[in-house]
Amino acid sequence: MENQRSILKNTDISLSLRFGFLGLGMGGSSIAAACADISTNVQNNRFPYSALLVNTNRIDLDKIDTINPNTQKMIIGSGKGAGRNIKLGEQMYQEDAEIIGEAVQKQFSNTDFVWIVVGLGGGTGTGSVIEAIRTMMENGFKKRFGLIMTLPRSSEGQTVLNNALQRLQKINGAMTALGSIILVDNQKLYSHFSKNQPTATVSEYLSYSNNFIAETLHELNIVTSSFNPVGENHFDVSEFENLIKTPGVLHFARFTSKASELDSAQSISHAGRLKDQINEGVLSEGYDLSDATRLAVSILANKPTANRLFNFEFVNAIESEVNELAPFANEKPVAHYVYQNKDISEVYFYAVFAGLKLPKRVGELVQEGKRLARMVEEKQSNEVDPFADMESLSPSNEQQDDDVSFDDLFGDKKTKTADDKKPAKDDDFARMFGN
Ligand SMILES: Nc1nc2c(ncn2[C@@H]2O[C@H](COP(=O)(O)OP(=O)(O)OP(=O)(O)O)[C@@H](O)[C@H]2O)c(=O)[nH]1
Ligand SMILES: [Mg+2]
Structure with a gap:
């Protein structure tokens, strides 16, 4: 890294x-x-x-x-x-x-x-x-x-x-x-x-x-604007802009390979290494990448490595791996770049997938939330309530309302009117969030 x-x-x-x-x-x-x-x-x-x-x-x-x-x-x-x-x-x-x-x-x-x-x-x-x-x-x-x-x-x-x-x-x-x-x-x-x-x-x-x-x-x-592109696909700034403006979740992966280990296209796709690395990602993981509507892969190498590596076989191998991951993406450039730094010989891979749904992790958090709620419920039902006979002193099971006013509690019951709500200023916003 x-x-x-x-x-x-x-x-x-x-x-x-x-x-x-x-x-x-x-x-x-x-x-x-x-x-x-x-x-x-x-x-x-x-x-x-x-x-x-x-x-x-x-x-x-x-x-x-x-x-x-x-x-x-x-x-x-x-x-x-x-x-x-x-x-x-x-x-x-x-x-x-x-x-x-x-x-x-x-x-x-x-x-x-x-x-x-x-x-x-x-x-x-x-x-x-x-x-x-x-x-x-x-x-x-x-x-x-x-x-x-x-x-x-x-x-x-x-x-x-x-x-x-x-x-x-x-x-x-x-x-x-x-x-x-x-x-x-x-x-x-x-x-x-x-x-x-x-x-x-x-x-x-x-x-x-x-x-x-x-x-x-x-x-x-x-990464897309700092290096010299080679080959037919140059993933440029306007495409990058389109990518980050794409609705849905954005997933980003990057990894490095030693140039000496990459002697052919097969060595890249070998045992699904490319796919694993892309799935693992950098900031989060657990996406269904086949939901991607857009993606971009950028590969950086120094001049000698690029001359050796960036051939038809290599490009085809990467493209077919990417196609398997995200068959429905409308745009999926695989772009190659050459860097000038003579002290480094690694090959760098970057992959961005856009338009994704929420990852598995969110589902796990939902399960964790439910588990905690069950634990609280169990604890409550196991507790002996010393005031059980004094019904009026035990808290009601109704869901807690943070918005409760003094009047709600002690005064004349007043139901909320539409006037209590803030008027919607922007139609689009109102349509999205219903306010
Ligand atoms: N990566 C990262 N996550 C953080 C950091 N600070 C807080 N978090 C996460 O953000 C969540 C929300 O915490 P805060 O940002 O402190 O909450 P807040 O928005 O200030 O809200 P209140 O303090 O309740 O008014 C936490 O539960 C953490 O998971 C941070 O510096 N880095
Ligand atoms: Mg705070």
Whole structure:
């Protein structure tokens, strides 16, 4: 993996798109800040990305150190956080939606594409993500934004799981009208990190994961525009743009092979190695890649290796593997590039699949949520209630309503009227989310 990074660092890179990052909540802000802190040695473009960090918790927001002087921070709501309450997070965002919209316009005026970034599971980021979609659509970024969302680890508890799943369900229903969605499986990154660094602390893990996400996205953004294409397929910037604007989940894989091990096309496809590596991915896994509507594969080699490797047999072998993985994709260029760096001889593979459905991991989280709910139920039914005879003192089994008012509890019962709802401003948004 280090080599992979060094090839990008040692090369005169150029960017495909100028990305902006709207970070919401602590996880979202931390990841967005790391993304905007990516620096290049390109003249007059040391920090190619920008970020706006929004949180309801002042301490968490202050705590984020940024290198990029253009990154802006914005506190909304009480300054005390949303305490894992998504209704509260959403409400605080709504109250300040107008000034967030203004800040978005200002911060991202030179931006091609904005990523809304949230850590799914908390109150602020998860609560405000749908409203942030509204902000993008109503402030000039329709069809120019995507979502980056982390999936919680299994051990984060029922509230986090429920929050994450609730929002995922809403977003899943509207997915066909949105840009691409990148899912970062915290469990996957955590397992990888803890295996390699068993003595590290959790905060070291978090900063590792955030930098890892930032570098992966940057790599995705530069790999197609920084090297010389050879052969008939050049996957260019406009195709990259189409790819990340494709509705559905985006899956990204990359891996390296020693040039000396690649003596023929067969050695690549040998024992399904290419397929395994593509399936494994970088940020999340468990997709049905046959759902892909678009994909791109880029292969980088130095000159001597390229001369030897990039022949008909090789191209056919890769293309047929890719076709088996994603037979229904409408566009599937396999592009070859030559790099000039003489110190490296590896061959680099990059694969991006767009238009996917949610991965298996989400199904696992649903099962985990159900398991936790069952455990709570069992515990409750096993408990001897000392107040069993005093019916009026035991809490009712009705689902808890966070929206309950004093009047609901003690005053005249009043049912909610349509006027209580915020009027829909944008037809498209209203159609998608029903508000
Ligand atoms: N990869 C990564 N994930 C994070 C990080 N911080 C939090 N998360 C994930 O994001 C989820 C939501 O946590 P937060 O972002 O702290 O929640 P919040 O949006 O600030 O919401 P409240 O604190 O409840 O107002 C957590 O359950 C974690 O799974 C981070 O720095 N990196
Ligand atoms: Mg928070």
